[in-house]
Amino acid sequence: MSTSPTIAALVPCYNEELSIASVVRDLRAAVPEMTIYVYDNSSTDRTSEVAREAGAVVRREERKGKGNVVRRAFADVEADIYVLIDGDDTYDAAALPEMIRTLQEGPYDHILGVRQETTNSAYRPGHALGNRGFNWLVGNIFGSEVSDMLSGYRVMSRRFVKSFPALSREFEIETELTVHAMSVRVPQAEVSVGFKDRPEGSESKLRTYHDGFRILNLIAQLVRHERPMLFYGIVATLLALVGILVGIPVIADFVTTGLVPRLPSAILAIGVVLAGGLAAVIGLILDGVLKARREVSRLNYLTYSAPPSV
Structure with missing residues (x-):
């Protein structure tokens, strides 16, 4: 008799006190049997307390940067299926069952949540254009099309997660995940997901030009190593x-x-x-x-x- 797969949601957070309870609640409603791990990246507000009160397993990563959080979470958490989602409450958790079902039906190793704006201001100015430019650049360099390489919403198999080196330190981690999937040529698919504004009073941690140049530098380094x-x-x-x-x-x-x-x-x-x-x-x-x-x-x-x- 087959057993149900274990599913773990990994939620990197930094000062997300205003949104994390909603994220945990929505994830729990979407997939009740899933274990939700909130990784607090040295927040200075009540992110950890709020997440714990909402029912999440809270862990802390002292080294700043989303890449450091993902590296730690991929090493520590054991599951059959992994969900990676930001803690800013901008992604539609209701799309998660379809993403997991797509992964299993493939079977695939990597499902990318392609963002579809549900509000006109979900993307910061310049981010949508920059994302399209990076999609085109990486797709042409590595010979595989991608619709939203900077998406922070993904569902992955155990073999994908455990074979991923996770070398990036900050927001370049999404680029590294995308290129790893292309380089290893894992079976993957894309699923459209809703994307909305951050909660009122919450600010994005992305710095358009700073992080854009970091991503370009990572792409150049990956080309040097992978091509x-x-x-x-x-x-x-x-x-x-x-x-x-x-x-x-x-x-x-x-x-x-x-x-x-x-x-x-x-x-x-x-x-x-x-x-x-x-x-x-x-x-x-x-x-x-x-x-x-x-x-x-x-x-x-x-x-x-x-x-x-x-």
Whole structure:
């Protein structure tokens, strides 16, 4: 006789006293059998007390940053199915049963909650445009379409969670989750979820430009690690072009006069072209390392069973 899967909701929080009780209550109503873990990220208000009074299991992560919270929660909590949702009460908890059912029917390892605004002001100015830009950039770099890579609402299998390295420290964690799913090529799907304004008096922790640049930096680092031939190929091409441009006048003088009057330029051109060749070799070596690393990641992923089906 099959047993019901264990389901855990992981709710990162920082100063969410005004919203956390509603989040816990809505999650409990959506999936009554689910254990709800609220991870208080060193709040200075009554977030922990309110969450505990609402019936959640409260844990505390002292190191600031959502990435640090997710890393801790993924390591500590044992379940068959994991739900990751922000504690700001902007996501529709009523969509959770459909997300879990989709995960099990697939079976999939990663279900992304794609935000659909239910109010005109749910997105802060610039966030929607920035999100679309990141979706396009990551989708084209990693060859897999994504509709809302910055969504904080996801349902994941145990094998996805336990094979995820969780290296990010702050809000870049959503980007890392998305790229991990693409790199390991896990079966995944998307489900539309409602997205509304934060409660009155509550402020977003996102800093548009600061966090946007952090995400861009993470994407660049992930390209370097996950697409080394692309990254170092671009570097090698640019260096080779610079070397050729610097060397053309030197070659022209040599063809005309048989002399090399611009010796510094000649040395510079040779050095830059050699650096480009070295970058190409580094790309080839790291591409081989990447293949071995992905094989290890895949084998680690396969040590866990598939999500329990309905």
